[in-house]
Amino acid sequence: MYANSTGPYSRLEDHHAMSGPNYDPLPLTTDHRDDVPYNTPLSPRMSGVHSPETDHLHLHDDLPPGAARPRFMGTALHDDGPQPRESYASSNTSFPVVDDYNSSVYGLNPDNQAAQQRDNSYYSLGYRDDPHDSDFRGSPNPVAMKNNPRRMWIIGGIVLAAIIVIVAVVAAVLTVVHHNSSDSDVSGGASKGSKASGTSSGASPTATSKGSQALAVTGGDGSTVTTDNGTTFTYSNSFGGYWYWDENDPFNNGARAQSWSPALNETFQYGIDKIRGVNLGGWLNTEPFISPALYEKYLDAATPAIDEWTLSVNMAADTANGGLSQLEDHYKTFITEQDFAQIAAAGLNWVRIPLPYWAIEVRDDEPFLAKTCWTYFLKAIQWARKYGIRINLDLHALPGSQNGWNHSGRLGTINMLNGPMGLANAQRSLDYIRILAEFISQPQYKDVVAMFGVTNEPFAPTFGQENLARYYMQAYDIVRTASGTGEGNGPFISFHEGFMGLSNWFGYFTNSDRTSLDLHPYLCFNAQSADPYSARDTEPCTTWGANQNASMSAFGLSTAGEFSNAINDCGLYVNGVGLGTRYEGNYTGGPWPVIGSCEQWTDYQSWDASLKQDIQQFALASMDALQNWFFWTWKIGNSSVTGKVESPAWSYQLGLQEGWMPADPRVAAGTCGNTAPWQPPLQSWQTGGAGAGQIPATFTSSYAWPPTSISGGGAATDLPTYTPTGALPTLPAPAFTKSAGGTVDAGSGWLNSADNTGMNVAIPTCNYLDPWIGNAAPPSPLCGAAARRDTVPDPVITPPPS
Template sequence: MDDGTTFTYSNQFGGYWYYDPENPLTNYACAQSWTPPINETFQYGTDNIRGVNLGGWLVPEPVSHIRTRFFGPAPALFEPFVNTTYPAVDEWTLSYNLMNETSQGGLSGVMTNHYETFITEQDFAEIAGAGLNHVRIPLGYWAIETWAGEPFLEHVSWTYFLKAIEWARKYGLRINLDFHALPGSQNGWNHSGKLGTVNVLYGPMGLANAQRSLGYIRILAEFISQPQYSNVVTIFGITNEPMGTTMGQDQLASYYVEAYDIIRTASGIGEGNGPYVLYHDGFFGVAQWAGFLTGADRIAIDDHPYVCFEGQSATPYSQRLTVPCSSWGAMFNDSMTAFGLTTAGEFSNAINDCGLWVNGVGDGTRFEGTYDGYAYTGDCTPWIDYQNWDDAFKQSIEQWALASMSALQNWFFWTWKIGNSTVTGKVEAPQWSYQLGLQGGWMPTDPRQADGVCTPTAEFDAPLSAWQTGGQGAGNTAGSAAAQYPWPPATISNPGFVSAAADLPTYTPTGGQVTLAAPTFTAASTTVSASVGSGWENAKDTVQKYTAIQTCEYLFPWVGPTAPPAPLCGNTNGRRDDGEEEAYAFPAPTPPPAGSS
């Protein structure tokens, strides 16, 4: 590995790694005998996605909020700052705390060490060896840049995403790049970077934040559409869990149509030209998107089915094993027909909300009746004390996992790895760790065991239509799509205040063309022959990134519903004239002084 350590690659499924230091972009590796090698086409809709998330790696998170995962895959980053006067509850507040943690190298030192050690090449090797063929990698916008006043460590996570591409290529894995955290926040949850309110397609900064996000989607799309990377990064999840029920489905659809046009401008049309464009269902349910953008080239819809945040029950796994098939099988099967490729971007083995920080730092659990007025259901201890689980309990979890995999068909388990707590020295959310489940004996050692478990509920009649996979007819979207969902939408919800898009702040695409850095390769005593690309696939795409208009007024991007500036433009008092984006006051307690604890 990069640090000089070695490990033995074990793959019982006929997979093999391949790496040529003289030509490091070679695509010969194969994850398993039944998975096409990287230099062949993965037939989505026929070949099943069996994947895991690399949660908590490039977007660390301690907790989340309602209807999504709550705990953090990397609790050790946050635990030192839980009891400070400025608790770390998201990456924003973590970053402020780390700026003062000079003993460990500050923000840059701690975060770089986390990126370097939490996920390594060995994890990619183990994932392929576990019979899996995809990884979903959450990435925040600060991998590209930050604006003044935003505390995130910029650029560095992109360096490690490039490592992920290299390691995935080496072991025959394909990547779903998930744009996980947008400026302003697309859902108000902590994994969007900052806990608070929705500010994308909602509120006075909703249009401006969406514009900025679309600009970053363009930059990412131009990079991953280059032929050096398109065989590895085959799916682009353009926005993780947008709170569509707050934004409005028409507004979200307009954003999705615009993003599709941006990505296909970068990639071109047809199989082999850039990634599948993956839309989250916005919590409307996949059925509500049936027929959306019929004829579009390689689009997919994503849902994150969890049961653990619903009504709590002490009923054991062994008596609930029909739930995945009955709840999800028909829904996903129908969507494969009515929409096209349908994925479960996240799911887990948890059937209750027991676990460290499941509902927030310092909050209790629904199950134990210590959270949000819920009645007591039972004691969480036996549900998380995996070191004392007996074989029967482990087998029941494995059967739950197999039923879930069968029902969902194309899936990404959340998550591959959960870090140990610095307090207890062990994983405190065991039902969420695929790796721990393999080590402990409650995850299937061969995910193909799931095939047929939900028969006949989940039996999609493959293949997908030709246009859905980049074949004949791909890209022939209905002419009414742009008219039905114009960009920008006419209104952006801003309850109690002005909502006409024309009356809200906007940015301008005059900020220059930003390209992402390409990987660098070195090899001892050899000549590296590899064209890593320019970072921009379509030279005819000359649209620049969004930036502030120097004569216009803006609010804090995470402000929430309020009155927009009046007038929007023309008043230059207080505006910068040096070409830099404006810094905004952070409406929160002052960060602790250096050295405080």
């Protein structure tokens, strides 16, 4: 997560004076100013904003036992100055309503506007006479109808009879008989044999059966849903959404989350259709403040649980309570199918799912529970498909750690693109990107897993924007090799801005095929304030809006992959285990002034209606300013000590239940004033159209892989690297069995059979350090005489893109 403010940080060059809170300085360094040598400490002017520390000794050695390095402390430049938020209430207008014979949209829209917007119109299940609908059949001739009353009566009678028949059929189809079979491990992905629009070959809603019992395959508000383990619940969605699941056609993409969101078998128009999403943080990639009960159990251990590494070590030793399998118990219960139904009912159409690299494999002494969370990601695909929700898959934890924070798997040092194992860990990370890309780009999954965040929060201030751009360029080539180019082939590729600020990426990846920038803006880790929500409810507008507009124009699709309602750092383990809070003045690494007690900010049960309304106003301002967003996070688990949520400002689900999150996120449109909104559409190449994939050769050569040198390591030729000779661990697909017998093709796990280069593995005659080593000298001698090493080009100085 990432704290954005108006302070100067991300652009390391002279800039107009900006006002902002004071921050504790850090020994940051830079390598992307022409007049400043690499590793030169930043001046006070450049380090006046609090960001994740880059020096292990700066904050870590004085931490108390069990304390975690703070997770969310980065900040980037608000380089356009405070301006009113500029948003665009995106929609697709339907045809003008001329008279009551023109379209049923006239009758379905209560305000009967002359031009209707998708966000304000209601696509009722079963209607097929909207001019926007692919099955539109036209409307009757009003003059002919008026002049022939007898014909009107005849046609009316026919229509009435048809309606009676349709109602009877639909009622039969939507009758749900309880599924009494045993628990199933069925999981699944996207549209089998999908057409260009993603339409499944078996899209018509028909009843399926389990033995002699009929099961509904689709339903809207008030229908009964049967889950894959046989339990049932009532689907409540007042926004016109409908679910769809047929075990005989498990890759059918017929579901729609809401009337205004394109169904999975329809095109999502990026830049026009809004991404209103939520993270499923802490589920498959655990974090102490999201799932505190997991960690509280081992706080008194010899090595307290402060990240998933130490949690896994403690669990593995705790055989009396199930050992490491306790993590699977968490996967089973923390997020379930009903969460996906509730997310659609909340007006949300996307989920961002953090996934760690150990979903694929672990090596050496890495203690993580390997491969198991992949099984639950497959379930997430099935549930998202069932309720019409798209997935942004985010590779959240990489070998060696890309940022040194607890959510990367292990708290400590940065070892990806940094340090003596920085290049080897990057090679390994790129392999995992490739394995995931090959799976999710298959036709069965591509319409559901529609976006791929290739690396969460890489900390470029440590290893440099140039090397991050090289890594991103290689990741881009890998994903497009797996999926092919052009709209409809493979996912949108999301690049986190690496704490450099959005504007520092303008000019990069021009003409790339469907790439987007990811920003994680937070206000809560800046200087703390006693001001209430009512005094800060326009801050998101003035802090974030203009930057998002500029990035949508200059780069392309720009999303807020994370943001929350928090305006201070109060909350159990929000900064990490044992770190305290800035707000209460006990934050490790201070001193920080005491602002007050955090109790008022965490005791949500005492919040009155006025405070909840103020928090909701802050949420609306954030949504409007950020335009395309994923709230962090859907759910915060209860503390095992207090029995309740201790970080309430971070939970979308709790906010809905308690009344401080909007029941309909569309009402956010216009909150910031819309004084100068970004105007769609995106350029053609930005959405996979004409020119997509034609990145200038000057850029690809300037940012070729591998890097010539690694921060904290030296010349790439002097560092350990792997060789691509290992067997590729293809990800398994789910298994489906039809009710009438037979199986379903769920894909091989690998789309491009020509993409057959081996996995990067250790060279037998070479010496390697621990991938999580931190600062150390490269091994010497590096390799035996018989070792073959990949050629690394001589170092070159590359100018930034114009």
